[in-house]
Amino acid sequence: MLDVLRNRTYRHLFFAQVIALLGTGLATVALSLLAFDLAGANAGAVLGTALAIKMVAYIGVAPVAAAFAERLPRRALLVGLDLVRAGVALMLPFVTEIWQIYVLIFVLQSASAGFTPTFQATIPDVLPDEADYTKALSLSRLAYDVESLVSPALAALLLTVVSYHSLFNGTVMGFLASAALVVSAVLPRAKLPPKRSIYERTTRGSRIYLATPRLRGLLALNLAIASGSAMVIVNTVVLVQSGLGLTQKATAMALAAFGGGSMLVAFTLPKLLEKLPERRVMLAGASLIALGLFAGVAAPSSYLVLLALWFVMGVGYSLAQTPSGRLLRRSAREEDRPAVFAAQFALSHACWLLTYPLAGWLGAKAGMTTSFLTLAAVATFAIIVAVRVWPAAEETDLPHAHDDLAAGDPHLAEGAGGSGKLHSHAYVVDDQHPRWPS
DSSP states (O other): OGGGGGSHHHHHHHHHHHHHHHHHHHHHHHHHHHHHHHHGGGHHHHHHHHHHHHHHHHHHHHHHHHHHHTTSOHHHHHHHHHHHHHHHHHHGGGOOSHHHHHHHHHHHHHHHHHHHHHHHHHHHHHOOSHHHHHHHHHHHHHHHHHHHHHHHHHHHHHTTTSOTHHHHHHHHHHHHHHHHHHHTSOOOOOOOOOOOOHHHHHHHHHHHHHHSHHHHHHHHHHHHHHHHHHHHHHHHHIIIIIISOOOHHHHHHHHHHHHHHHHHHHHHHHHHHHHSOHHHHHHHHHHHHHHHHHHGGGGGGOHHHHHHHHHHHHHHHHHHHTTHHHHHHHTSOGGGHHHHHHHHHHHHHHHHHHHHHHHHHHHHHTOHHHHHHHHHHHHHHHHHHHHHHSOSSOOSEEEEEOTTSOTTOGGGGSSEEOSTTEEEEEOOOSSSOOSOOO
């Protein structure tokens, strides 16, 4: 899996991602402490609102940012957005009012909504070979999991010698280091799409996404993924500290069990995808999540059961989520990839915007058993939809007709010829193929 780091451009981009993630992790810890300083017992409500603002920014800003950014130089755009994020982190220690947190979080996450899909869409161009790209996806998953373990530990270590305000300085340095690494990389020039209206550019990614059967299946699986991860992220602290009466360390260990399952898959997934198709792997992962949620009814009674359950759900999470980049890469032309990655970014976070409050509200008002069973039902429904809309026997080359083209049009010469205006080739939704062939 580490072979891809021999590629200098990818190596710089990967470490830019890792350092920015560590900086973001420090900011998450510092922000929770800042919220407690300002709101006391209402800090949870402040953080919940900040999380909702983050999701709204991701859902609303990502497609718009992709539309305006498609003709900008990638490197300049990524560096500029890193500098915006560093500037916001620089201001966070001086916050004195709760509304200021909300404004700065919206600006910070809006910059991330422009940065992340552009960054993700660049990697397939840096690593055009699918095997290398699969390794990069696993490395990226590993980076997220390691960050979830390292950032809290690093924050705890730093808090023994500095105040939490200084953690924001670590965030600033993380974004500045990320910008410097991007500057040092030579990024491939993006293929420019034809000129279109703002509306067409803003909606193009979602239109391609929703017109492609495998991506409609991915959208359904995003809901199953969000159901499991929301339960873990929102309710672990409640299950461990309130339900079982254990310590903060036990909460951290439970979250580490989830991350450990995900990391295990990240190491093995490249080899696994050489033997099995993405659909089978991702459906298996989503099924593990659903089964884990159903089994969660027994989890509140035993810490060891909870650890084992969270580990299994971490395995399912990574199996279902990590291969998604391969589907996105295969489902769009090079010039449309940023828009399609932005659509995935927005639509997947829309699923979390639904499941985060569902997990929290049901857990608080109706009890953990109801929360587990409801999210299990949502995940099961999502899996059934994915099975129905994503064909099991998925052919690469699809025969289709072009009744709108003249008989001698050069496009008809592409792929395997049929009769008249019928031919066959690797099919993606684009200007010449606005709909999926029946």
